[in-house]
């Protein structure tokens with residue numbers, strides 16, 4: 001009967017300062033513990049790591065280049081801008097790094113099925129791909145409304161052999177898909193692995209996803225040292241859940257010379273737009289759900305307050321009743337009312353600075369990079385580029401900015417072309 005439990009001190013840290021934890025139903029404690037113990041074991045396993053490196057190289061296309069954006073830098077007339085080209089990864093974004101890592105974990109843990117939730121479908125496609133790659137059956141939970149909005153991603157997932165389960169409960173979007181996936185996992189964890197897409201959710205997911213994305217920062221460090229023989233002055237990355245940013249930041253966190261900057265979705269501006277309506281509704285005693293604030297942004301670290309969301313304690317966009325706000329961003333990947341708990345810690349410690357960038361600025365940056373360099377950035381990544389453009393002009397020519405170009409923007413061309421037209 002005796003389970004071979006690891007001693008307490010060998011487990012991973014459950015909290016980042018006060019943030020993180022496991023705020024989940026009792027039923028999920030056991031599978032989370034199983035995941036943690038297996039992860040600790042496999043992290044040190046030579047075969048696991050060799051296999052992981054093999055697929056990162058041969059399937060995902062790593063290492064990705066570090067590219068000096070010469071014409072962009074010249075145009076801005078300030079610091080040198082380097083781009084870490086995660087847009088060149090298989091499927092066009094950094095998400096594949098984590099998907100390969102976790103799908104291999106699942107395989108080594110003997111799981112036969114993979115489940116995941118997806119909003120815009122980017123994470124779903126990446127999970128469907130690695131499930132095909134490793135011969136695992138795959139179910140993707142997606143809100144019915146999101147599935148309608150993202151038909152081509154649904155088709156991609158289905159062609160890769162995944163079953164897309166359209167969730168009809170609640171608002172029929174991402175958070176309902178999350179709830180449904182968790183319910184399914186609680187009933188099926190014996191043979192099913194839940195593959196989370198960012199550094200969010202209950203412990204140990206934020207740590208596992210961070211570790212798999214740290215490859216970005218490790219490569220970038222080696223590459224910038226080779227190109228410039230010194231570390232960069234700034235590293236800039238966009239923050240949705242926070243995985244591409246923590247991935248590039250992590251190997252530089254202890255450096256005192258590198259300034260780390262996370263860029264959040266400023267949307268249409270940082271004011272929470274129906275605050276007034278909300279106050280009036282309260283006065284008139286209308287239903288409390290009418291008071292739910294709709295944010296015009298996704299700037300969780302700039303405007304959020306501490307709260308529990310999706311299994312961990314972090315900053316979150318919520319109204320006075322603790323109801324989660326609907327976030328807004330022109331980019332699907334940043335349109336999220338929560339943020340990974342480690343970012344909340346890094347913000348409070350002052351180790352990383354977080355700034356908002358608006359939709360309109362992201363669109364301008366998208367167009368400028370495309371025109372000057374022939375590189376179409378994802379709208380998510382365009383937020384980081386927009387911040388870098390403003391900063392570069394204030395810096396000296398010998399200073400260096402490294403931007404994480406988290407993904408490619410082919411998916412966003414219609415959005416950019418239609419922006420401001422209605």
Ligand SMILES: *Cc1c(COP(=O)(O)O)cnc(C)c1O
Pocket residue numbers: 093094095122197198199238239240241242243244245333334378380381406407408
């Ligand atoms: C999903 C996505 C993001 C946001 O997710 P993080 O976990 O914050 O990295 C950013 N950029 C691209 C290209 C994405 O696909």
